[in-house]
Amino acid sequence: MKAKETTISSQMRKLFLGLAVLIFTVFIIEVFTIVYYQFRYQHYMHNLTTASEFNQDFKQDIDLKMYYYVIGSKESEGLPVKEVEKAKKIAEDLISSTSDKDSKQAITSVINLCGNLENQMREIEFTASYDQRQIQLKNNIYVLTSLIEEYMYRYIYSEAVLLNTLQGRMNAQLTIGLILMVVGVTALFAALMQRSARISRSIAEPIEKLSSRVQEIGGGDLSVRKPVESQVYEVSSLSEGFEQMVERMGTLMKESTDKQESLRQAELALLQAQINPHFLYNTLDTIIWLIEAGKTEEAEEMVTDLSSFFRHSLSNGEDVVTLEDEEKQIRSYLQIQQFRYKDIMDYSIDIDPAIKGTRLPKLTIQPLVENALYHGVKLKRAKGMIKVKGKAEGGDIVIVVSDTGAGMTEDRLKELREGLKKRERVGFGLSTVDERLKLFFGEKYGLSIESTEGEGTDVTVRIPGSGRNADET
Numbered sequence: 001m002k003a004k005e006t007t008i009s010s011q012m013r014k015l016f017l018g019l020a021v022l023i024f025t026v027f028i029i030e031v032f033t034i035v036y037y038q039f040r041y042q043h044y045m046h047n048l049t050t051a052s053e054f055n056q057d058f059k060q061d062i063d064l065k066m067y068y069y070v071i072g073s074k075e076s077e078g079l080p081v082k083e084v085e086k087a088k089k090i091a092e093d094l095i096s097s098t099s100d101k102d103s104k105q106a107i108t109s110v111i112n113l114c115g116n117l118e119n120q121m122r123e124i125e126f127t128a129s130y131d132q133r134q135i136q137l138k139n140n141i142y143v144l145t146s147l148i149e150e151y152m153y154r155y156i157y158s159e160a161v162l163l164n165t166l167q168g169r170m171n172a173q174l175t176i177g178l179i180l181m182v183v184g185v186t187a188l189f190a191a192l193m194q195r196s197a198r199i200s201r202s203i204a205e206p207i208e209k210l211s212s213r214v215q216e217i218g219g220g221d222l223s224v225r226k227p228v229e230s231q232v233y234e235v236s237s238l239s240e241g242f243e244q245m246v247e248r249m250g251t252l253m254k255e256s257t258d259k260q261e262s263l264r265q266a267e268l269a270l271l272q273a274q275i276n277p278h279f280l281y282n283t284l285d286t287i288i289w290l291i292e293a294g295k296t297e298e299a300e301e302m303v304t305d306l307s308s309f310f311r312h313s314l315s316n317g318e319d320v321v322t323l324e325d326e327e328k329q330i331r332s333y334l335q336i337q338q339f340r341y342k343d344i345m346d347y348s349i350d351i352d353p354a355i356k357g358t359r360l361p362k363l364t365i366q367p368l369v370e371n372a373l374y375h376g377v378k379l380k381r382a383k384g385m386i387k388v389k390g391k392a393e394g395g396d397i398v399i400v401v402s403d404t405g406a407g408m409t410e411d412r413l414k415e416l417r418e419g420l421k422k423r424e425r426v427g428f429g430l431s432t433v434d435e436r437l438k439l440f441f442g443e444k445y446g447l448s449i450e451s452t453e454g455e456g457t458d459v460t461v462r463i464p465g466s467g468r469n470a471d472e473t
Helices: 002-051 058-071 081-095 101-125 130-188 190-218 233-273 277-292 296-317 323-341 366-377 410-422 430-441
Strands: 320-322 345-351 359-361 384-393 396-403 446-452 456-464
Touching: 002 081, 002 130, 002 233, 058 081, 058 101, 058 130, 081 101, 081 130, 101 130, 130 190, 130 233, 277 296, 277 323, 296 323, 320 323, 323 345, 323 359, 323 366, 323 384, 359 430, 366 384, 366 396, 366 430, 366 456, 410 430, 410 446, 430 446, 430 456
Parallel strands: 345 384
Antiparallel strands: 320 359, 384 396, 396 456, 446 456
8 A cells, every 4th residue: 555655656756846847947948039039030130120211201302302403403412322322231231131032032133233323323423414313213223222221121121021920929838838737727726727827818918909909910001009018027028119100101101192192293293394385386376377267166176175274184193094085085185186187197096895895094096196297297297197906906006196297217217116115215105005014904004116117107105904903193
């Protein structure tokens, strides 16, 4: 009996010792997990803090200083190389502490783009032509500063996502470890069950709240909340840091959205400014002549066409319209021009009704029609024809503006094609239209040109079959 009791006692001691070792092991693992995740958390927070030193107005400041430099303003302080070097230094500091592939790719792009931006600045410095400087400013500097901001915000977003993922893993590890500890303590100290339950609740509840908060953020809720209250320092500290990160993300995303909206408005203003004021002067002169000649019906029709043309040009401030709206605008434009050039120009418009609801950037077709008139038909010493055709083709929408004008030499055609490919400002505004189409729909879409000297030119617009949805505009 005694031996049996001793044996039982020994077994119990071994059991309790095993449970104690298990609990101690779980405790050590839990502490190691907390320390490990805390280290990772501090690592990501360091990256986000360092990235937050990036000038939030980087694009605006660089663009403005370069603009002053290009125009030779007395407010110019020279090339803003130091600002670019500062941004590059921040990126170089981050790359050594960045391990994620997407984050590293984004911050590497920032470094490369900063170097490219410095080179483009130097190129402007050694460019004598004012017009060429303006072209380089719009095509290179503005694009590069926008890309640098985009990739830096992409880096911040990527690191924030990693921090969010780390938070989820930490919650899972903490929950599993705590459950094991609670079970072990309950088995060893039954008398302390009630106390253990209270301790468990005091830890598990804030973790559940924090986990619920993570799910809300994952669902897109970036509103700042009061941090989760907890007696566990790591949980409360992590919750406070997480809410700070959410606040910072919301601010950065709002700033990014505001700047993108400003960019779109600037692009629209640039395109609207392309409307030649001579066109308005000449049209008004023609209307006056018609009235003086007693041709009031023709004058009234021309005023109506002019009103329709500018109404569709403005489009209530929208920069994306339907193909039907574009057709109305170019029809008004061509009717006005036919009053003035009826001896040298005819036109026809044939757009499939099935595709007229397609959405595309405003002022896409009108510049092409204007080119066909002024750089095609007018240069040919004979009557010419301008045709606009639109149809669906292989899942895409194809719009062809063709003329029977003077056409181009092979060298000029090659120059235009190369200019479009390199996004250089060539071809009577064609590059502007091509850039906007690629911005809206992707690199596979845009303009293509065919021309034969003495016979005419065809400019083809290709966009996706679905165009651009209304909720994307």
